[in-house]
Amino acid sequence: MLELHNIRKSYGTQQAVKGISFAIRAGETLGLLGPNGAGKTTTVSMIAGLIAPDSGEVKLDGRSLGGDTDPLKARIGLVPQDLALFEDLSARDNLSLFGALYGLQGAALNGATAEALSFTGLTDRAKDKVKTFSGGMKRRLNLAAALLHDPDLIILDEPTVGVDPQSRNAIFEGLEALKARGKTLLYTTHYMEEAERLCDRIVIVDHGEVIADDTVAGLTRRLPLRNVLRLELENPPPGAWAEELAALPGIVSVRLEAAVLSVGLAELGPGSAAALGWLTTRGIAIAHAHTERADLETVFLALTGRTLRDA
Numbered sequence: 001m002l003e004l005h006n007i008r009k010s011y012g013t014q015q016a017v018k019g020i021s022f023a024i025r026a027g028e029t030l031g032l033l034g035p036n037g038a039g040k041t042t043t044v045s046m047i048a049g050l051i052a053p054d055s056g057e058v059k060l061d062g063r064s065l066g067g068d069t070d071p072l073k074a075r076i077g078l079v080p081q082d083l084a085l086f087e088d089l090s091a092r093d094n095l096s097l098f099g100a101l102y103g104l105q106g107a108a109l110n111g112a113t114a115e116a117l118s119f120t121g122l123t124d125r126a127k128d129k130v131k132t133f134s135g136g137m138k139r140r141l142n143l144a145a146a147l148l149h150d151p152d153l154i155i156l157d158e159p160t161v162g163v164d165p166q167s168r169n170a171i172f173e174g175l176e177a178l179k180a181r182g183k184t185l186l187y188t189t190h191y192m193e194e195a196e197r198l199c200d201r202i203v204i205v206d207h208g209e210v211i212a213d214d215t216v217a218g219l220t221r222r223l224p225l226r227n228v229l230r231l232e233l234e235n236p237p238p239g240a241w242a243e244e245l246a247a248l249p250g251i252v253s254v255r256l257e258a259a260v261l262s263v264g265l266a267e268l269g270p271g272s273a274a275a276l277g278w279l280t281t282r283g284i285a286i287a288h289a290h291t292e293r294a295d296l297e298t299v300f301l302a303l304t305g306r307t308l309r310d311a
Ligand SMILES: Nc1ncnc2c1ncn2[C@@H]1O[C@H](COP(=O)(O)OP(=O)(O)OP(=O)(O)O)[C@@H](O)[C@H]1O
Pocket: 011, 014, 015, 016, 034, 035, 036, 037, 038, 039, 040, 041, 042, 043, 081, 190
């Protein structure tokens, strides 16, 4: 549905986007992940036509996206990172204004406004001025404004930044409902757990370039270490026995801190069986055990050597 071909954008001498290419199929939810300043907002602004790329091309259904007046742009809804709302107007008046900008009027405008308010759980507060809203409610209204014209592709630029857990959940449920209706979503975030929950595929950008483009499972598979077995030991014996354990097949790493043994495994089943068997035969008792999956945060760290929350 959407294709980006080698798009570039510089601000003066600063190259914000250095040739980004990726594609999104209809109905797919793509996560665009990267740390602060990676070029996410610049990229989505070029897709939404807010800024023009220096070079490269954005295509929607095979057609090149033109300037401001291109009717293709009506198929895109953008939820901007910076709230675009009028504080002195009510929620409903804000939506009426944005709906009118999209060319809606009369009964169609009223219907779309009511639907967007209900969808984001703001019907009760429709008549209240936005300046009386919490940060989370403003974020929800910001989302409602992007849905009025029923776009096929919805671009969300960090829609949950600085929101309370209740609004975050409301936004998430809304996005899952849009997904279920077959909408195509482009979701920008630096929260790994959000991308893991919502997205079919992840594009990771860093310093204006794509460093990975894969499914969540595919990204996780790239790691030499996919699971960590954490064992609280009752009686860790002295000596260099941990090295002996690390030499077993399927075990990638072993670390002993106080009485907690962390065993990095390539495959959970065979690796944990080998580790537990080895400990048992040596009479090392286990007080508690649990496993952790390598998450996207670990993937990012493995790809870049840096953490995503670098703020
Ligand atoms: N209007 C602008 N003028 C000058 N430089 C800019 C402008 N907008 C962005 N930049 C720079 O371009 C780079 C990419 O910024 P961008 O906002 O696209 O990153 P981002 O991935 O959205 O970051 P964040 O997670 O903080 O929102 C940054 O170095 C930023 O300082």
